Structures are given as C-alpha cells and as structure tokens.
Amino acid sequence: MKNRKHQVLLTAQKLFIKNGFAATSVQDIINESKISKGTFYNYFSSKNECIISIIDNAKEETDLKRRELLIRQDITNKDILIQQLIVRMDVYKERNLVPIFLVIFHSQDSELRDIIKKNHYEEVKWLAKRIVDVYGAKSRKCSVDSAILLLGMIQQMQHPWTVKSKEVSTVELVNYVMNRMDSLMGDLVESDEVIIDTFVFNHFYDEVRITKEHVIQLIQTFKETNEKELKLQEIELMNFIIDELKSNNTRKFLLETVVNSFSNTMNNTAQSLEIKEIASNIWQVIDSLS
Numbered sequence: 001m002k003n004r005k006h007q008v009l010l011t012a013q014k015l016f017i018k019n020g021f022a023a024t025s026v027q028d029i030i031n032e033s034k035i036s037k038g039t040f041y042n043y044f045s046s047k048n049e050c051i052i053s054i055i056d057n058a059k060e061e062t063d064l065k066r067r068e069l070l071i072r073q074d075i076t077n078k079d080i081l082i083q084q085l086i087v088r089m090d091v092y093k094e095r096n097l098v099p100i101f102l103v104i105f106h107s108q109d110s111e112l113r114d115i116i117k118k119n120h121y122e123e124v125k126w127l128a129k130r131i132v133d134v135y136g137a138k139s140r141k142c143s144v145d146s147a148i149l150l151l152g153m154i155q156q157m158q159h160p161w162t163v164k165s166k167e168v169s170t171v172e173l174v175n176y177v178m179n180r181m182d183s184l185m186g187d188l189v190e191s192d193e194v195i196i197d198t199f200v201f202n203h204f205y206d207e208v209r210i211t212k213e214h215v216i217q218l219i220q221t222f223k224e225t226n227e228k229e230l231k232l233q234e235i236e237l238m239n240f241i242i243d244e245l246k247s248n249n250t251r252k253f254l255l256e257t258v259v260n261s262f263s264n265t266m267n268n269t270a271q272s273l274e275i276k277e278i279a280s281n282i283w284q285v286i287d288s289l290s
Helices: 002-019 026-033 037-043 047-070 078-094 097-105 110-135 137-158 170-190 198-202 212-225 232-246 252-263 272-288
Strands: none
Touching (some): 047 110, 212 272
16 A cells, blocks of 8 residues: 555656646546545545655655764764765655656645745754754854855755756765855854844744743743853843743833843853843743733
C-alpha cells in the first residue's frame, strides 16, 4: 500500500509539472494512476493534500539525513553544515521539487502558498540555529540575517543564466558560499546593524499569548541566574517591573518608560540578547494592556 501511495504521488507530481496545479484534476490523477476514486481518497482528502504530502515527504527525508550527519559529530564542524545544506539540494533535485514550487507560486491557492512560506521559514530558522552552532554565541544576534544571506547566495548562483558558462557542482557551490560567509561573519558580528530580529523571527508563527506571569517568570529566572553580574540599580529596575506586572492596576505608561532602560541592561555582554528577548515579551504585554 505504501509503495502504491508513493506511485500516486509521483504521478500527481508529474501531472502538476506538466499541466499546472490548477489545470490538473483529481480525476486526471486517478486516470493516470489507474486507481479508483475510493483508493485516491483513502490516501488523500484532496488535491491539496496530495501536493502537501510531496513537500512533507521531502522535508522528512531532508531532516532525517541532516540528523544522521550530526550523530557523534561536533556541532561546530563547518564541514558537517556544508553536507547538511547539500542534502536538501540533493533531495529537491532527486524529487524534482523546484518545478513543484514554481507551480505553487504561480497558483492562486493561498493554502499552498502558505505551506511554501512556512517551509522557507523553517529552513531559515534551522540554518540560523546551525550558524550559531558553527560560529558561536556571538553570532546569535545576526544569525537570521546570515541564514538569509547564505540561502540567497546559493539560490542566485543556481540560476541557469548565472552558471550558463560553467557547470558548477552542488559541492563546489556550497563550499564557495560558505567561504564567503566566513569573510562576512566577522563584520556581521561586530556590526550593530541587524535587519531581522532573531527573537521576533523565531516566534513569528507562535500562537502562544505572552502573559504577565510568563514575563515575571522570565525576569526572576534571569535575576537568579545572573545575580553576581547585575548592578544594584539593574536589580531594582527588574524588581520594579515585576511589582508593576503583579499589580492589578498595571500602569502602562510607567512600563513604557522603563522598558527601554531594561533592554539596555548588561549591554555588550553574552546576556544582552536574552535581555532584549525579555524586553520584547514586555512590549507584547504592554500592547495587550487596555
């Protein structure tokens, strides 16, 4: 059954690429696959689910191979990251997924387009985390910017008109781009200029509502963890924020006044990013106050 379902997916993929997603009907897939309508709907609830399965299967294979590459390996090893990047490109090539993505981009189906956006988001999020693994905690603040730059370079250098005059292997391309990232990373880390905030990006799809209690817990945990490094006025500022959040009549204007001072606590230290993440949570609470 599993093999038969896989064959239906391959047939559907071929039809989507040949005729376009909108022009391919469920009946076309049934006819080409030589199966009954009941069999198709036993596998998939709709044509959309069919194409989503194609994408999900590729993602699952990519994730599995990437995890296998890290077994008993040093996460800071750049060569492992290079291999992990190549894995995704190879899976997409083997499964001929690029034309599928183009089909979706040219369709008017918002559900499928959202799937592609989420797929891209998850790839950037994964790569941002791996960049921190390889280049260290100092790269965290610019990890999302770095991930997007890296993926952008790979994508643009894969375009047919870019490599028309020379055949470039996947291995050669990814190694070249990673070497360029080595050169860029120093400037990215030293610069205060960040386009995309790492914390905001990582929580873009979160549906969890940030509560006062959640923020209070974050601040208290931070205080306890960094008690020796904190100055007296910084501790007092945190205590003030906690007391204000605990109040039944939280004064929004006071929180707005002090949150900027809080976000500058322990600047230029390893903890500064955590402080800014907590500050972002405080702003979300402020925005929720009437």
